[in-house]
Amino acid sequence: MRIIYMGTPDFAVPALVALAKAGHEIVAIYSQPPRPAGRGKTLRPSPVHAKADEMGIEIRTPVSLKDPELRDAFAALKADVAVVAAYGLILPRPILEAPRFGCLNIHASLLPRWRGAAPIQRAILSGDNITGVTIMDMEAGLDTGPMRAKHITPIEDKTAGQLTQELAEAGAQLMVEVLDDLSQHPPVPQPGDGVTYASKIDKAESRIDFSRDAHQVERQVRAFNPFPGAFFEYRGERFRVLAAHVEEHGGRPGELLDNSLLIGCGHGAIRPTLIQRAGKGAMSAGELLRGHDMPAGSRIDA
Structure with a gap:
């Protein structure tokens, strides 16, 4: 044809x-x-x-x-x-x-x-x-x-x-x-x-809302990989989450529940496993934490 x-x-x-x-x-x-x-x-x-x-x-x-x-x-x-x-x-x-x-x-x-x-x-x-x-x-x-x-x-x-x-x-x-x-x-x-x-994806949708169920947050991470990238901010710095998995832990939404980047959600918790800082390449959560202090008890920026 x-x-x-x-x-x-x-x-x-x-x-x-x-x-x-x-x-x-x-x-x-x-x-x-x-x-x-x-x-x-x-x-x-x-x-x-x-x-x-x-x-x-x-x-x-x-x-x-x-x-x-x-x-x-x-x-x-x-x-x-x-x-x-x-x-x-x-x-x-x-x-x-x-x-x-x-x-x-x-x-x-x-x-x-x-x-x-x-x-x-x-x-x-x-x-x-x-x-x-x-x-x-x-x-x-x-x-x-x-x-x-x-x-x-x-x-x-x-x-x-x-x-x-x-x-x-x-x-x-x-x-x-x-x-x-x-x-x-x-x-x-x-x-x-x-x-x-x-509807067309609005970049504002890519900011992670930890008041949501952890399964919703995990789907947000997958839906916005590679673009525009789901993200959260911590102490003024933006972190893109490229991969994560759900864990059945309780805790306040947006609270770091341990020293290994487990974050409380509206129901359950999410653990990012692949992260990207601004201007940097993708890295595991362990690699991020070796050079960046994110202790349990602290909170993600609202």
Whole structure:
């Protein structure tokens, strides 16, 4: 098939590679424009943009798709289908309708649960046991289109980063299977029940609230690893928690219950096992405590 590929982050790279390996013709790739990054704020292309350059495929990076000339240029590609994976821009109706078979999206949830921007993080935060990817036909609504295929995976104790990579690979293979024979994967309307929305992650959510149940705090740690990183502050310094486990101890929320970084929660306690100080690399709790005094009885900054 002649495919227009539309994606931006690391999540979208595996499907691009898989479709090319499957023999499809990628006629153009759309990705969000390069953004300032690093201390020097130099413009950095998105992961999909970088992969497009590596593959030698035309890359287009419009700031929106509202301009009629941009829409005409999209339609002029005469694609059979557009494949979309975490592109990040709204597709106007003329874009959705331009390819012969429309636009197919790789969405990282089991629709209709977790429509929206942050399905992986919201699934972890909510304590879901399973998640997955859905291949769906795109329409004007937010992730409301009919579904063509699903892949289910257990969440277990995976971080958002681990789950993102797993679902990216699964979605890539599932999209290849769907495009191999669209007739074997007819669109099925989403059920009206079970709809939830995965709102965009606000950085303010990453501050750990130790008044919550310890299991909620542990899910927060996994949901925000690697970004934006769950954190607490102690004596004015910020500490990112990259991994932790729950212990059934009692104690006041935010109180250090022993000399090995066991922190009381609203119910139970949490023991961070992998920590990152500002400007430093990740370290174990033991490594942190060898050079940083955090005695029992002291409290995390409110």
